[in-house]
Amino acid sequence: MTKVVVITGASSGIGAAAALKFHQQGFNIVLAGRNEARLSSLASTLPNSVMWTGDIAQSAACNALIKFTLASFGRIDVLINCAGIIYRSTATDTSDSQWLDTMSVNLNAPFYLSRAAIPHMTENGGTILNIASDWGLKGGELAAAYCASKGA
Template identity: 40%
Template sequence: MSELSGKVALVTGASSGLGAAVARLFGQRGATVFGVGRDEQRLAAVFAEVPGGRYAVADIAGAQRCREVVEQCTAELGCLDILVNVAGQHAMRHTARVTDEEWERDLAVNLNGPFYLSRAALPHLLEAGGNIVNVASIAGIEGQAYSAGYCAAKHGLVGLTRALAVEFTAQRLRVNAICPGGMLTPQVTGFTLPEGADPNLVMRVASPRGLSEPEAVAKLVAFLASDDAAAIHGAIYTADNGKTAG
């Protein structure tokens, strides 16, 4: 078991899906978790199962709110050892019909937020000898139909992970990313196809093994965040039931 005892972890997207699974698992493994999400009722329900956890209702798309979240976490809990950027959004759209606002929102949530949070957290993580785990997607290493904004942002998040890993190679910080495939989360199970979309193109993203439980993927996040992964830096792990194996 990857132990996280005594660590303070900030986890975004903590109100549902993978973020909620990560928050619960980190709490079970001894971490003090500061969760961030947009739905206060769901956050409260999740953190009723996270011993000693705290949470903040926030939209991580803006730089100022990301700074405030990091400041609140460190003020309340005294330090920050782990940042897990889980929050994301994905809506399938015909690219020719994507509005400026939809494109900008895709980038804001899936890429800008993780950058703003990482930038705000870096001084604390460097002091603690901590780490960042970014949750990208297999859309960050391959193309997916009707997902231009999501793919662009997740490719960017993979690039951000590698850029930070190189920049901080000689310092007390680890930065890694995971690229999950389809998971049994509301974002995936509740998706709808754009009108007139070709379902054969959409099904190219599916693995014959089906969808993963978020709790299974959370275990990979916990490992990378733990001292058991001390030698892992700048890595991009897939958790996709073999979808991108070849």
Template identity: 40%
Template sequence: MSTKIALVTGAASGLGLASATKLAQSGHHLCLVDIDAAGLEKAAQHIRNLGSEAVTFCADLGQAENCQEAINSAIEAFGQIDTLCNIAAVMLPARTTDMAQSAFETTLAVNLAAPFYLMQAALPHLIDAHGSIVNVASAVGISAQAYNAAYCATKAGLIQMTKSLAMEYIHEPIRINAVAPGGMMTPLARNMMNVENPDPGLLARTTPLRGLVEMDDVADMVAFLASEKARGHHGSCIVIDKGMCAG
């Protein structure tokens, strides 16, 4: 069996790095994509220490042309791509009346437009490989969160984009799925602290009673959906939120 190739965005830290690690442990070689050059090189060395090959592509995925170039870099390095994991995201919480236009547009560009352009560029290669796409959405794309209108909108949009592409490519040899994690202790989540004097009651509405989600649990699901063991999953959105969206 030939080695599988996965491209993971947001791979320098947090869930992106955890997912890349799980994929390497399951035998994938990796194309690691992030805007953080120093973190990206550390992540690549970590993957190599696990015995997998790793190449890096450092770029701002909020610029559409960089999405095509990211896919090109994987093809140039490995000759194929079997899995695309769209994990990179920004969270810039603010009261709606205080949110800067630049912050709103950046959120849409990185969280929603970039996954679209990456999928658009990768789809022909993924179909040839009978491959898979795993999009990381969020539980707050299902059960919304105060002070986070732009982020919630992009994650809800990514869930529907996943389902739409799954329908469009229902007759093609590709699987397209999403994971919707609840709150995890990642660098991204810490941005919620930037809202001045938030209403704790509103924040509590999206705080799971069982505590934060373990990042490794989500990374395990990303790796599972990337694998052939998930052959029955297409157009699925797997919620991992310790019951937050249950009611």
């Protein structure tokens, strides 16, 4: 049976690169992200993929992504929590909404997605990859919320 990978943040950067690598390994791929145009462009090059467009900042959306994956492919073998957002501002200039938005996507979403996926991964084994950043260990300039979220 063909293995299935779910990749958040698949519309660019590390997420898109991961999708290409998993395609080369013969996986079925769920490309998840907020930018429908970029996801569609990538999906058009990967015949073994489907795309899911949404905002994983809320647990209901995370649950919907996992349900979509199961409806599309019937299983989940790998979950890659790659989505991340960054606001370029100091700690004193970071608004409450920027802080909460960053924590919702960078910290809460990997938990919500993992919680939703694990029950469907235990029968076949599975792997969860949480993409972090060295800025979680040593802060970066103008990235207070991002660094805190990656450190968490």
